[in-house]
Amino acid sequence: MFQVRIVEDLDECRDIWRRIYPQENISDLWEIRDCFHKNFRRPLHFIVAENSAGSCGLLPLTWVEERQCYGYFPGETWQGKTWLEQNRIFADDSEVYRALLEHCPSQYHLRYLLPIDHIAESSHTVDEIGYLFLPPKYSYDMENYFQEFSHKSAKRIKKDVAALENLGIQYRYDDLSDFDILMNLNLQRFDSSSYFFDDRFRNSFNDLMHFLHEQGWLRITTVLIEGSAAAVDMGCVHNGTYTLLAGGTNGAYPGVAKLINLHHMQRACNERLDKVDFLCGDFSWKSLFHLMPRPLYVLSNVAVQAAHQEDRATDSAVDSVDFRRAANA
Numbered sequence: 001m002f003q004v005r006i007v008e009d010l011d012e013c014r015d016i017w018r019r020i021y022p023q024e025n026i027s028d029l030w031e032i033r034d035c036f037h038k039n040f041r042r043p044l045h046f047i048v049a050e051n052s053a054g055s056c057g058l059l060p061l062t063w064v065e066e067r068q069c070y071g072y073f074p075g076e077t078w079q080g081k082t083w084l085e086q087n088r089i090f091a092d093d094s095e096v097y098r099a100l101l102e103h104c105p106s107q108y109h110l111r112y113l114l115p116i117d118h119i120a121e122s123s124h125t126v127d128e129i130g131y132l133f134l135p136p137k138y139s140y141d142m143e144n145y146f147q148e149f150s151h152k153s154a155k156r157i158k159k160d161v162a163a164l165e166n167l168g169i170q171y172r173y174d175d176l177s178d179f180d181i182l183m184n185l186n187l188q189r190f191d192s193s194s195y196f197f198d199d200r201f202r203n204s205f206n207d208l209m210h211f212l213h214e215q216g217w218l219r220i221t222t223v224l225i226e227g228s229a230a231a232v233d234m235g236c237v238h239n240g241t242y243t244l245l246a247g248g249t250n251g252a253y254p255g256v257a258k259l260i261n262l263h264h265m266q267r268a269c270n271e272r273l274d275k276v277d278f279l280c281g282d283f284s285w286k287s288l289f290h291l292m293p294r295p296l297y298v299l300s301n302v303a304v305q306a307a308h309q310e311d312r313a314t315d316s317a318v319d320s321v322d323f324r325r326a327a328n329a
Contacts, residue, residue, distance in 0.1 A: 002051040002096060004103045013046045013060070013073075020058050025086045026217075026238045033084065035207040037062075037074035039200040045070060047103050049096045057096040059089055061108065069107035069302050076204065078195050085112040085130060085279060085296060109300040112280065116297070127298035128280040131291035133265050135276070140269040142262075148290045160255045161262060164225065171263070172222040179209055179220065182232035185248025195246070205234070205246060212236045223260050230256045233264070240274035242267075261289065 007013050017030050026032055042062030049057030062075035071077065072087045087110065091097035097116065101108075111127050138144035146154045172178065183196045183205075195201040212218035217238050223231040233247035244264060249257050261278075268276045278286060280296060287293075 002049045002056050002099070004047060004049050004057075004099050006103070007046040007048055008044050010044060013044050016046060016048055016055065016058065017060065020055050020090055021088070024239060025241070026236055026243050027084050027086050028088075031211055032208065033074050035211060036076040036084070036200075036204040038207065039204045040074055040076050042071075042073075042075035044073070045105075046073070047100050049091070049099060051092075055090075056092040057090055057100050059100040059104070061104065063106075064109075067109065067302075069109050070104060071108070072110045072112075076201070078198060078201060082111050083195070083201075087111070087113050089113065089116050089299075091116075107300075107302045109298070109302045111296075111298050113297040113299060116299075124295075124297040125299070126295045128296055130280045130294040130296055131278045131286040132294055133268065133276040133278070133289075133291055135265075135269045135273055138269070140272050142266050142269055145265070145290075153288075157258065157262075161259050164230075164253065164255060164259050167225050169259075170224040172224060174213075174218060174220050175222065176209065176213065176220070178222045178229070178232050179206065179234065181222070181229045182220075182234060182246060182248045185229070185232060185250055186246070187248075189248065189251060208245070209234060221260060221263065223256060223263075225253055225256070228252075231260045233260055235264070237271075237273065241277055242273050242275070243277040244279065258285070261285070 007016060014030055014034075017033075021028050021030070023029065040062075042064060045061040045063060047057075047059040047061065048055060060073040061070040062073050064071040064075045064077055067077065067080055071082055072084075074084075076083050089097065089100065089110075091100060113124075113127070115124060146158075149157070183202060186194045186196050191197065196205070209218060209220075217236040219233075219235040219237060219242070221231075221233045221235070222229055229250065230253040231247065231249045233244055235242060235244040237243075242264065247257075247260075249260075264276055278291060
């Protein structure tokens with residue numbers, strides 16, 4: 001037997017999260033989520049199942065006022081969509097899982113979920129596809145990686161990169177002041193379609209940058225061409241995974257995104273990391289680069305028609321923009 005209760009106190013929510021959540025992915029860390037919660041300030045609604053042995057289920061929600069539904073904690077929405085990936089629903093069995101959902105007092109729309117235990121994966125609804133580069137697959141050798149390309153494609157990619165390198169490239173690492181350049185490049189290119197157009201996201205990422213820096217996990221990579229910042233990416237390395245979080249590119253240097261993406265991949269090989277996570281976003285360069293797709297799922301009881309109307313409006317407004325890194329190769 002188990003009981004279900006609602007927790008809304010921040011300190012207790014934090015304690016429950018840290019007790020239940022694994023520390024596998026960067027988004028598993030409470031401190032990462034709290035960088036966004038401090039700026040969005042959504043009301044907490046953690047649904048917790050407990051039995052005689054302790055916690056046996058957790059569905060961590062926040063109320064998203066503008067959507068009039070619950071979202072996954074911390075509810076950091078941009079144009080109605082949350083950003084943090086690899087969200088989890090914890091349940092010891094299918095009965096607990098059903099009880100967690102039944103105790104949600106209103107509509108919910110939960111995105112970027114990892115496969116849910118006790119639920120057949122075939123019944124999951126795909127939300128978006130994440131993309132990974134796996135250095136061990138290629139014995140940490142980029143030339144092995146290029147064997148997956150046709151000779152023509154590999155030659156074209158290398159030619160495009162060489163053309164930029166001939167202009168005189170320098171790399172600058174982990175200069176915190178380059179975060180402002182990243183934001184400005186992103187805003188100049190995408191204006192109101194940029195995450196950084198929202199003060200809450202801008203402040204959240206600034207908090208995130210400082211937390212990652214304090215932990216020694218931060219990676220800021222700046223490509224300088226002819227003395228100017230042509231591309232800036234912000235990422236982190238945690239638990240063997242290099243995650244690219246945000247970026248900006250200078251439109252005056254076509255193809256620079258291709259160059260910086262390959263640089264991240266080469267660096268991961270050099271450091272013998274397990275994987276590079278380029279996050280979700282179905283943008284052509286990710287499939288063209290033969291990255292490994294990883295589906296993430298959505299769970300929602302929001303009216304299907306309303307959700308589809310909102311998604312179409314959002315898709316139209318941000319046509320083909322890579323929100324996360326603005327680095328279309």
